[in-house]
Amino acid sequence: MAAVHAGVDFKTMLRSGQFSDLTLVCEGKEFKIHKVVACPQSPVLSAAVSGEFKESQTGVVQIELFDSETVRRMVEYLYTGNYDPNQPPKPPTQNYTVGSIQDVTPAKSTSGPAPKTTSAALPVPVAAASTPDTLIHVRVNAIADYYGIQGLTLLANQKIQQAYQAKWDAKAFLTSAKEALDNTGDKKLHGMMALLAAQHLEELIASPQLADLVGDFAADILRYHAHKLEASKQEQLQIIRQEQVAAQTRQVEVQAQTQAAEAKTGRVIANIGRVVTMMCERQYCRNNACGEDFGCYIEQVGGTDEPSYVLRCSWCRCRH
Ligand SMILES: [Zn+2]
Structure with missing residues:
Protein backbone atom coordinates (compact mmCIF):
# COMPACT_ATOMS: atom_id res chain seq x y z
CA MET A 1 0.00 0.00 0.00
CA PRO A 132 32.13 -0.21 -17.32
CA ASP A 133 30.53 1.89 -14.58
CA THR A 134 33.02 4.67 -15.16
CA LEU A 135 31.92 4.94 -18.81
CA ILE A 136 28.29 5.05 -17.66
CA HIS A 137 29.12 7.93 -15.30
CA VAL A 138 31.04 9.78 -18.02
CA ARG A 139 27.93 9.56 -20.24
CA VAL A 140 25.79 10.84 -17.35
CA ASN A 141 28.27 13.70 -16.91
CA ALA A 142 27.97 14.44 -20.66
CA ILE A 143 24.16 14.60 -20.64
CA ALA A 144 24.21 16.67 -17.43
CA ASP A 145 26.73 19.04 -19.01
CA TYR A 146 24.59 19.29 -22.15
CA TYR A 147 21.38 20.09 -20.27
CA GLY A 148 23.11 22.28 -17.67
CA ILE A 149 22.24 20.09 -14.67
CA GLN A 150 25.17 21.07 -12.46
CA GLY A 151 24.34 18.82 -9.52
CA LEU A 152 24.31 15.80 -11.82
CA THR A 153 27.73 16.61 -13.32
CA LEU A 154 29.16 16.78 -9.79
CA LEU A 155 27.41 13.55 -8.76
CA ALA A 156 28.70 11.69 -11.84
CA ASN A 157 32.23 12.92 -11.13
CA GLN A 158 31.98 11.72 -7.51
CA LYS A 159 30.90 8.30 -8.74
CA ILE A 160 33.80 8.20 -11.23
CA GLN A 161 36.27 9.08 -8.48
CA GLN A 162 34.81 6.45 -6.14
CA ALA A 163 34.84 3.79 -8.86
CA TYR A 164 38.55 4.33 -9.61
CA GLN A 165 39.43 4.42 -5.91
CA ALA A 166 37.65 1.09 -5.44
CA LYS A 167 39.20 -0.55 -8.51
CA TRP A 168 41.74 0.83 -10.96
CA ASP A 169 41.41 -0.53 -14.49
CA ALA A 170 43.78 1.05 -17.02
CA LYS A 171 41.89 -0.16 -20.09
CA ALA A 172 38.50 1.04 -18.79
CA PHE A 173 40.09 4.33 -17.80
CA LEU A 174 41.49 4.98 -21.28
CA THR A 175 38.08 4.24 -22.83
CA SER A 176 36.26 6.48 -20.34
CA ALA A 177 38.80 9.29 -20.59
CA LYS A 178 38.58 9.23 -24.39
CA GLU A 179 34.79 9.55 -24.20
CA ALA A 180 35.06 12.30 -21.59
CA LEU A 181 37.37 14.34 -23.81
CA ASP A 182 35.23 13.78 -26.88
CA ASN A 183 31.72 14.15 -25.50
CA THR A 184 31.59 16.43 -22.46
CA GLY A 185 32.79 19.95 -21.90
CA ASP A 186 33.02 19.57 -18.13
CA LYS A 187 36.49 20.92 -17.30
CA LYS A 188 36.31 19.46 -13.80
CA LEU A 189 35.95 15.97 -15.24
CA HIS A 190 38.76 16.61 -17.71
CA GLY A 191 40.99 17.78 -14.85
CA MET A 192 40.10 14.73 -12.76
CA MET A 193 40.92 12.43 -15.68
CA ALA A 194 44.27 14.19 -16.21
CA LEU A 195 45.15 13.76 -12.52
CA LEU A 196 44.19 10.07 -12.59
CA ALA A 197 46.28 9.60 -15.75
CA ALA A 198 49.30 11.23 -14.08
CA GLN A 199 48.87 9.03 -10.99
CA HIS A 200 48.85 5.85 -13.13
CA LEU A 201 51.20 6.97 -15.89
CA GLU A 202 53.52 3.96 -15.63
CA GLU A 203 50.66 1.61 -16.49
CA LEU A 204 49.17 3.85 -19.14
CA ILE A 205 52.35 4.34 -21.16
CA ALA A 206 52.55 0.57 -21.54
CA SER A 207 49.17 0.56 -23.29
CA PRO A 208 48.92 1.15 -27.06
CA GLN A 209 45.50 2.74 -26.31
CA LEU A 210 47.26 5.75 -24.78
CA ALA A 211 47.89 7.16 -28.25
CA ASP A 212 44.14 7.00 -28.96
CA LEU A 213 43.58 9.28 -25.99
CA VAL A 214 46.40 11.82 -26.29
CA GLY A 215 47.77 11.28 -29.82
CA ASP A 216 51.00 9.66 -31.00
CA PHE A 217 53.16 12.71 -30.38
CA ALA A 218 52.04 13.28 -26.79
CA ALA A 219 52.26 9.52 -26.08
CA ASP A 220 55.89 9.54 -27.28
CA ILE A 221 56.68 12.55 -25.06
CA LEU A 222 55.15 10.82 -22.04
CA ARG A 223 57.09 7.62 -22.75
CA TYR A 224 60.42 9.46 -23.16
CA HIS A 225 59.72 11.40 -19.98
CA ALA A 226 58.89 8.20 -18.11
CA HIS A 227 62.14 6.60 -19.32
CA LYS A 228 64.04 9.68 -18.17
CA LEU A 229 62.40 9.47 -14.75
CA GLU A 230 63.24 5.76 -14.54
CA ALA A 231 66.90 6.44 -15.45
CA SER A 232 67.06 9.20 -12.85
CA LYS A 233 65.54 6.85 -10.28
CA GLN A 234 68.13 4.16 -11.06
CA GLU A 235 70.91 6.76 -10.77
CA GLN A 236 69.63 7.83 -7.36
CA LEU A 237 69.44 4.20 -6.25
CA GLN A 238 73.07 3.67 -7.38
CA ILE A 239 74.20 6.73 -5.37
CA ILE A 240 72.31 5.47 -2.32
CA ARG A 241 73.92 2.02 -2.65
CA GLN A 242 77.43 3.58 -2.93
CA GLU A 243 76.78 5.71 0.15
CA GLN A 244 75.64 2.64 2.06
CA VAL A 245 78.88 0.76 1.14
CA ALA A 246 81.01 3.78 2.17
CA ALA A 247 79.16 4.05 5.49
CA GLN A 248 79.71 0.33 6.17
CA THR A 249 83.45 0.70 5.39
CA ARG A 250 83.70 3.69 7.76
CA GLN A 251 81.94 1.71 10.45
CA VAL A 252 84.42 -1.20 10.10
CA GLU A 253 87.35 1.22 10.33
CA VAL A 254 85.99 2.90 13.45
CA GLN A 255 85.41 -0.51 15.07
CA ALA A 256 89.04 -1.53 14.33
CA GLN A 257 90.35 1.75 15.76
CA THR A 258 88.25 1.35 18.89
CA GLN A 259 89.47 -2.23 19.40
CA ALA A 260 93.13 -1.16 18.94
CA ALA A 261 92.74 1.67 21.46
CA GLU A 262 91.10 -0.67 23.97
CA ALA A 263 93.93 -3.23 23.55
CA LYS A 264 96.57 -0.52 24.02
CA THR A 265 94.89 0.80 27.17
CA GLY A 266 94.75 -2.76 28.50
CA ARG A 267 98.49 -3.27 27.92
CA VAL A 268 99.41 0.04 29.66
CA ILE A 269 97.21 -0.79 32.65
CA ALA A 270 98.72 -4.32 32.90
CA ASN A 271 102.24 -2.85 32.75
CA ILE A 272 101.47 -0.36 35.54
CA GLY A 273 99.95 -3.18 37.58
CA ARG A 274 103.12 -5.32 37.26
CA VAL A 275 105.41 -2.39 38.26
CA VAL A 276 103.27 -1.50 41.27
CA THR A 277 103.16 -5.14 42.42
CA MET A 278 106.94 -5.41 42.04
CA MET A 279 107.44 -2.17 43.99
CA CYS A 280 105.36 -3.53 46.87
CA GLU A 281 107.00 -6.96 46.98
CA ARG A 282 110.68 -6.23 46.27
CA GLN A 283 112.83 -5.99 49.47
CA TYR A 284 116.40 -5.96 48.08
CA CYS A 285 118.14 -4.70 45.04
CA ARG A 286 119.01 -7.51 42.62
CA ASN A 287 122.45 -5.87 42.15
CA ASN A 288 124.74 -7.63 44.69
CA ALA A 289 127.10 -4.66 44.62
CA CYS A 290 124.26 -2.38 45.80
CA GLY A 291 124.27 -2.70 49.53
CA GLU A 292 122.06 0.14 50.45
CA ASP A 293 118.52 -0.23 51.71
CA PHE A 294 116.28 -0.85 48.76
CA GLY A 295 114.62 2.24 47.42
CA CYS A 296 113.04 2.52 44.02
CA TYR A 297 111.24 4.74 41.55
CA ILE A 298 109.12 4.28 38.46
CA GLU A 299 110.48 5.47 35.13
CA GLN A 300 108.48 5.94 31.94
CA VAL A 301 110.07 4.41 28.85
CA GLY A 302 108.73 4.25 25.29
CA GLY A 303 106.83 6.96 23.50
CA THR A 304 103.73 8.85 24.53
CA ASP A 305 101.69 6.87 22.01
CA GLU A 306 101.92 3.77 24.17
CA PRO A 307 103.93 4.55 27.34
CA SER A 308 105.62 1.75 29.32
CA TYR A 309 106.87 1.88 32.91
CA VAL A 310 109.83 0.17 34.68
CA LEU A 311 110.96 -0.03 38.29
CA ARG A 312 114.55 1.10 39.04
CA CYS A 313 116.70 1.02 42.16
CA SER A 314 117.10 4.56 43.54
CA TRP A 315 120.81 3.93 44.26
CA CYS A 316 122.31 1.92 41.42
CA ARG A 317 119.50 2.60 38.93
CA CYS A 318 119.45 -1.01 37.83
CA ARG A 319 116.18 -2.09 36.30
CA HIS A 320 113.99 -4.56 38.16
ZN1 LIG B 1 120.54 -1.04 43.60
Whole structure:
Protein backbone atom coordinates (compact mmCIF):
# COMPACT_ATOMS: atom_id res chain seq x y z
CA MET A 1 0.00 0.00 0.00
CA ALA A 2 1.30 3.42 -0.88
CA ALA A 3 1.97 5.70 2.07
CA VAL A 4 -0.06 8.89 2.36
CA HIS A 5 2.14 11.95 1.95
CA ALA A 6 1.50 15.56 2.70
CA GLY A 7 2.66 17.50 -0.34
CA VAL A 8 3.96 16.14 -3.63
CA ASP A 9 5.59 12.70 -3.93
CA PHE A 10 7.83 13.14 -6.96
CA LYS A 11 8.94 9.51 -7.01
CA THR A 12 5.34 8.35 -7.32
CA MET A 13 4.72 10.94 -10.01
CA LEU A 14 7.77 9.62 -11.89
CA ARG A 15 6.65 6.01 -11.56
CA SER A 16 3.10 6.70 -12.67
CA GLY A 17 3.70 9.35 -15.29
CA GLN A 18 0.43 10.96 -14.12
CA PHE A 19 0.01 14.68 -14.83
CA SER A 20 3.07 14.53 -17.08
CA ASP A 21 3.38 17.59 -19.29
CA LEU A 22 6.72 16.88 -20.96
CA THR A 23 7.95 13.80 -22.83
CA LEU A 24 11.56 12.96 -23.59
CA VAL A 25 11.94 10.56 -26.51
CA CYS A 26 15.14 8.62 -27.02
CA GLU A 27 15.83 5.41 -28.96
CA GLY A 28 12.14 4.64 -29.24
CA LYS A 29 11.48 5.11 -25.53
CA GLU A 30 9.32 7.80 -23.96
CA PHE A 31 10.09 9.34 -20.58
CA LYS A 32 7.01 11.11 -19.26
CA ILE A 33 8.19 13.80 -16.90
CA HIS A 34 6.99 17.05 -15.35
CA LYS A 35 8.17 20.53 -16.25
CA VAL A 36 7.83 21.64 -12.64
CA VAL A 37 10.44 19.04 -11.68
CA ALA A 38 12.80 19.16 -14.67
CA CYS A 39 12.87 22.82 -15.71
CA PRO A 40 14.16 24.35 -12.45
CA GLN A 41 17.11 21.92 -12.61
CA SER A 42 17.86 22.27 -16.32
CA PRO A 43 18.06 25.72 -17.89
CA VAL A 44 18.38 24.06 -21.31
CA LEU A 45 15.14 22.08 -20.98
CA SER A 46 13.49 25.12 -19.46
CA ALA A 47 14.45 27.27 -22.45
CA ALA A 48 13.35 24.56 -24.90
CA VAL A 49 9.82 24.29 -23.50
CA SER A 50 9.35 27.92 -22.54
CA GLY A 51 10.41 29.72 -25.70
CA GLU A 52 9.24 29.54 -29.27
CA PHE A 53 10.86 26.22 -30.00
CA LYS A 54 8.67 23.42 -31.32
CA GLU A 55 9.10 21.56 -28.06
CA SER A 56 7.08 24.24 -26.28
CA GLN A 57 4.07 23.46 -28.48
CA THR A 58 4.46 19.69 -28.75
CA GLY A 59 5.64 19.02 -25.20
CA VAL A 60 8.02 16.48 -26.72
CA VAL A 61 11.83 16.68 -26.68
CA GLN A 62 13.67 14.31 -28.98
CA ILE A 63 17.06 13.25 -27.65
CA GLU A 64 19.47 11.79 -30.17
CA LEU A 65 22.83 12.75 -28.71
CA PHE A 66 22.56 10.24 -25.87
CA ASP A 67 21.41 6.66 -25.35
CA SER A 68 18.15 5.88 -23.59
CA GLU A 69 19.84 4.38 -20.50
CA THR A 70 21.74 7.61 -19.98
CA VAL A 71 18.47 9.55 -20.34
CA ARG A 72 16.86 7.20 -17.79
CA ARG A 73 19.64 7.96 -15.30
CA MET A 74 19.22 11.70 -15.85
CA VAL A 75 15.46 11.44 -15.27
CA GLU A 76 16.02 9.34 -12.15
CA TYR A 77 18.35 12.05 -10.84
CA LEU A 78 15.85 14.84 -11.59
CA TYR A 79 13.30 13.09 -9.36
CA THR A 80 15.46 11.51 -6.66
CA GLY A 81 18.78 13.38 -6.54
CA ASN A 82 20.63 10.16 -7.38
CA TYR A 83 20.78 7.48 -10.05
CA ASP A 84 21.51 3.79 -10.29
CA PRO A 85 24.10 3.06 -13.00
CA ASN A 86 22.87 -0.45 -13.66
CA GLN A 87 19.12 -0.46 -13.14
CA PRO A 88 17.58 -2.21 -16.16
CA PRO A 89 14.68 -0.54 -17.97
CA LYS A 90 11.27 -1.67 -16.67
CA PRO A 91 8.66 -3.08 -19.04
CA PRO A 92 5.62 -0.95 -19.84
CA THR A 93 2.20 -1.70 -18.29
CA GLN A 94 -1.17 -1.55 -19.99
CA ASN A 95 -2.45 1.69 -18.52
CA TYR A 96 0.57 3.94 -18.30
CA THR A 97 4.26 3.51 -18.40
CA VAL A 98 6.19 2.14 -15.47
CA GLY A 99 9.09 4.36 -14.56
CA SER A 100 7.50 6.74 -17.05
CA ILE A 101 9.26 4.88 -19.87
CA GLN A 102 7.21 3.77 -22.82
CA ASP A 103 8.37 2.09 -25.99
CA VAL A 104 7.24 3.86 -29.07
CA THR A 105 7.56 2.80 -32.67
CA PRO A 106 10.44 4.20 -34.66
CA ALA A 107 7.92 5.64 -37.18
CA LYS A 108 6.24 7.66 -34.42
CA SER A 109 9.50 8.84 -32.94
CA THR A 110 10.85 10.04 -36.26
CA SER A 111 7.67 11.47 -37.71
CA GLY A 112 7.51 14.37 -35.31
CA PRO A 113 8.92 17.82 -35.88
CA ALA A 114 12.66 18.18 -36.10
CA PRO A 115 13.87 18.60 -32.51
CA LYS A 116 16.23 21.22 -31.26
CA THR A 117 18.48 18.56 -29.84
CA THR A 118 19.07 16.81 -33.16
CA SER A 119 22.69 16.99 -34.29
CA ALA A 120 25.58 14.63 -34.85
CA ALA A 121 24.61 11.48 -32.99
CA LEU A 122 27.02 9.81 -30.60
CA PRO A 123 27.79 6.12 -30.81
CA VAL A 124 25.13 4.28 -28.89
CA PRO A 125 26.32 1.45 -26.63
CA VAL A 126 25.05 -1.90 -27.81
CA ALA A 127 25.34 -3.90 -24.59
CA ALA A 128 24.82 -1.71 -21.55
CA ALA A 129 25.45 -4.65 -19.21
CA SER A 130 29.09 -4.88 -20.32
CA THR A 131 29.70 -1.14 -20.12
CA PRO A 132 32.13 -0.21 -17.32
CA ASP A 133 30.53 1.89 -14.58
CA THR A 134 33.02 4.67 -15.16
CA LEU A 135 31.92 4.94 -18.81
CA ILE A 136 28.29 5.05 -17.66
CA HIS A 137 29.12 7.93 -15.30
CA VAL A 138 31.04 9.78 -18.02
CA ARG A 139 27.93 9.56 -20.24
CA VAL A 140 25.79 10.84 -17.35
CA ASN A 141 28.27 13.70 -16.91
CA ALA A 142 27.97 14.44 -20.66
CA ILE A 143 24.16 14.60 -20.64
CA ALA A 144 24.21 16.67 -17.43
CA ASP A 145 26.73 19.04 -19.01
CA TYR A 146 24.59 19.29 -22.15
CA TYR A 147 21.38 20.09 -20.27
CA GLY A 148 23.11 22.28 -17.67
CA ILE A 149 22.24 20.09 -14.67
CA GLN A 150 25.17 21.07 -12.46
CA GLY A 151 24.34 18.82 -9.52
CA LEU A 152 24.31 15.80 -11.82
CA THR A 153 27.73 16.61 -13.32
CA LEU A 154 29.16 16.78 -9.79
CA LEU A 155 27.41 13.55 -8.76
CA ALA A 156 28.70 11.69 -11.84
CA ASN A 157 32.23 12.92 -11.13
CA GLN A 158 31.98 11.72 -7.51
CA LYS A 159 30.90 8.30 -8.74
CA ILE A 160 33.80 8.20 -11.23
CA GLN A 161 36.27 9.08 -8.48
CA GLN A 162 34.81 6.45 -6.14
CA ALA A 163 34.84 3.79 -8.86
CA TYR A 164 38.55 4.33 -9.61
CA GLN A 165 39.43 4.42 -5.91
CA ALA A 166 37.65 1.09 -5.44
CA LYS A 167 39.20 -0.55 -8.51
CA TRP A 168 41.74 0.83 -10.96
CA ASP A 169 41.41 -0.53 -14.49
CA ALA A 170 43.78 1.05 -17.02
CA LYS A 171 41.89 -0.16 -20.09
CA ALA A 172 38.50 1.04 -18.79
CA PHE A 173 40.09 4.33 -17.80
CA LEU A 174 41.49 4.98 -21.28
CA THR A 175 38.08 4.24 -22.83
CA SER A 176 36.26 6.48 -20.34
CA ALA A 177 38.80 9.29 -20.59
CA LYS A 178 38.58 9.23 -24.39
CA GLU A 179 34.79 9.55 -24.20
CA ALA A 180 35.06 12.30 -21.59
CA LEU A 181 37.37 14.34 -23.81
CA ASP A 182 35.23 13.78 -26.88
CA ASN A 183 31.72 14.15 -25.50
CA THR A 184 31.59 16.43 -22.46
CA GLY A 185 32.79 19.95 -21.90
CA ASP A 186 33.02 19.57 -18.13
CA LYS A 187 36.49 20.92 -17.30
CA LYS A 188 36.31 19.46 -13.80
CA LEU A 189 35.95 15.97 -15.24
CA HIS A 190 38.76 16.61 -17.71
CA GLY A 191 40.99 17.78 -14.85
CA MET A 192 40.10 14.73 -12.76
CA MET A 193 40.92 12.43 -15.68
CA ALA A 194 44.27 14.19 -16.21
CA LEU A 195 45.15 13.76 -12.52
CA LEU A 196 44.19 10.07 -12.59
CA ALA A 197 46.28 9.60 -15.75
CA ALA A 198 49.30 11.23 -14.08
CA GLN A 199 48.87 9.03 -10.99
CA HIS A 200 48.85 5.85 -13.13
CA LEU A 201 51.20 6.97 -15.89
CA GLU A 202 53.52 3.96 -15.63
CA GLU A 203 50.66 1.61 -16.49
CA LEU A 204 49.17 3.85 -19.14
CA ILE A 205 52.35 4.34 -21.16
CA ALA A 206 52.55 0.57 -21.54
CA SER A 207 49.17 0.56 -23.29
CA PRO A 208 48.92 1.15 -27.06
CA GLN A 209 45.50 2.74 -26.31
CA LEU A 210 47.26 5.75 -24.78
CA ALA A 211 47.89 7.16 -28.25
CA ASP A 212 44.14 7.00 -28.96
CA LEU A 213 43.58 9.28 -25.99
CA VAL A 214 46.40 11.82 -26.29
CA GLY A 215 47.77 11.28 -29.82
CA ASP A 216 51.00 9.66 -31.00
CA PHE A 217 53.16 12.71 -30.38
CA ALA A 218 52.04 13.28 -26.79
CA ALA A 219 52.26 9.52 -26.08
CA ASP A 220 55.89 9.54 -27.28
CA ILE A 221 56.68 12.55 -25.06
CA LEU A 222 55.15 10.82 -22.04
CA ARG A 223 57.09 7.62 -22.75
CA TYR A 224 60.42 9.46 -23.16
CA HIS A 225 59.72 11.40 -19.98
CA ALA A 226 58.89 8.20 -18.11
CA HIS A 227 62.14 6.60 -19.32
CA LYS A 228 64.04 9.68 -18.17
CA LEU A 229 62.40 9.47 -14.75
CA GLU A 230 63.24 5.76 -14.54
CA ALA A 231 66.90 6.44 -15.45
CA SER A 232 67.06 9.20 -12.85
CA LYS A 233 65.54 6.85 -10.28
CA GLN A 234 68.13 4.16 -11.06
CA GLU A 235 70.91 6.76 -10.77
CA GLN A 236 69.63 7.83 -7.36
CA LEU A 237 69.44 4.20 -6.25
CA GLN A 238 73.07 3.67 -7.38
CA ILE A 239 74.20 6.73 -5.37
CA ILE A 240 72.31 5.47 -2.32
CA ARG A 241 73.92 2.02 -2.65
CA GLN A 242 77.43 3.58 -2.93
CA GLU A 243 76.78 5.71 0.15
CA GLN A 244 75.64 2.64 2.06
CA VAL A 245 78.88 0.76 1.14
CA ALA A 246 81.01 3.78 2.17
CA ALA A 247 79.16 4.05 5.49
CA GLN A 248 79.71 0.33 6.17
CA THR A 249 83.45 0.70 5.39
CA ARG A 250 83.70 3.69 7.76
CA GLN A 251 81.94 1.71 10.45
CA VAL A 252 84.42 -1.20 10.10
CA GLU A 253 87.35 1.22 10.33
CA VAL A 254 85.99 2.90 13.45
CA GLN A 255 85.41 -0.51 15.07
CA ALA A 256 89.04 -1.53 14.33
CA GLN A 257 90.35 1.75 15.76
CA THR A 258 88.25 1.35 18.89
CA GLN A 259 89.47 -2.23 19.40
CA ALA A 260 93.13 -1.16 18.94
CA ALA A 261 92.74 1.67 21.46
CA GLU A 262 91.10 -0.67 23.97
CA ALA A 263 93.93 -3.23 23.55
CA LYS A 264 96.57 -0.52 24.02
CA THR A 265 94.89 0.80 27.17
CA GLY A 266 94.75 -2.76 28.50
CA ARG A 267 98.49 -3.27 27.92
CA VAL A 268 99.41 0.04 29.66
CA ILE A 269 97.21 -0.79 32.65
CA ALA A 270 98.72 -4.32 32.90
CA ASN A 271 102.24 -2.85 32.75
CA ILE A 272 101.47 -0.36 35.54
CA GLY A 273 99.95 -3.18 37.58
CA ARG A 274 103.12 -5.32 37.26
CA VAL A 275 105.41 -2.39 38.26
CA VAL A 276 103.27 -1.50 41.27
CA THR A 277 103.16 -5.14 42.42
CA MET A 278 106.94 -5.41 42.04
CA MET A 279 107.44 -2.17 43.99
CA CYS A 280 105.36 -3.53 46.87
CA GLU A 281 107.00 -6.96 46.98
CA ARG A 282 110.68 -6.23 46.27
CA GLN A 283 112.83 -5.99 49.47
CA TYR A 284 116.40 -5.96 48.08
CA CYS A 285 118.14 -4.70 45.04
CA ARG A 286 119.01 -7.51 42.62
CA ASN A 287 122.45 -5.87 42.15
CA ASN A 288 124.74 -7.63 44.69
CA ALA A 289 127.10 -4.66 44.62
CA CYS A 290 124.26 -2.38 45.80
CA GLY A 291 124.27 -2.70 49.53
CA GLU A 292 122.06 0.14 50.45
CA ASP A 293 118.52 -0.23 51.71
CA PHE A 294 116.28 -0.85 48.76
CA GLY A 295 114.62 2.24 47.42
CA CYS A 296 113.04 2.52 44.02
CA TYR A 297 111.24 4.74 41.55
CA ILE A 298 109.12 4.28 38.46
CA GLU A 299 110.48 5.47 35.13
CA GLN A 300 108.48 5.94 31.94
CA VAL A 301 110.07 4.41 28.85
CA GLY A 302 108.73 4.25 25.29
CA GLY A 303 106.83 6.96 23.50
CA THR A 304 103.73 8.85 24.53
CA ASP A 305 101.69 6.87 22.01
CA GLU A 306 101.92 3.77 24.17
CA PRO A 307 103.93 4.55 27.34
CA SER A 308 105.62 1.75 29.32
CA TYR A 309 106.87 1.88 32.91
CA VAL A 310 109.83 0.17 34.68
CA LEU A 311 110.96 -0.03 38.29
CA ARG A 312 114.55 1.10 39.04
CA CYS A 313 116.70 1.02 42.16
CA SER A 314 117.10 4.56 43.54
CA TRP A 315 120.81 3.93 44.26
CA CYS A 316 122.31 1.92 41.42
CA ARG A 317 119.50 2.60 38.93
CA CYS A 318 119.45 -1.01 37.83
CA ARG A 319 116.18 -2.09 36.30
CA HIS A 320 113.99 -4.56 38.16
ZN1 LIG B 1 120.54 -1.04 43.60
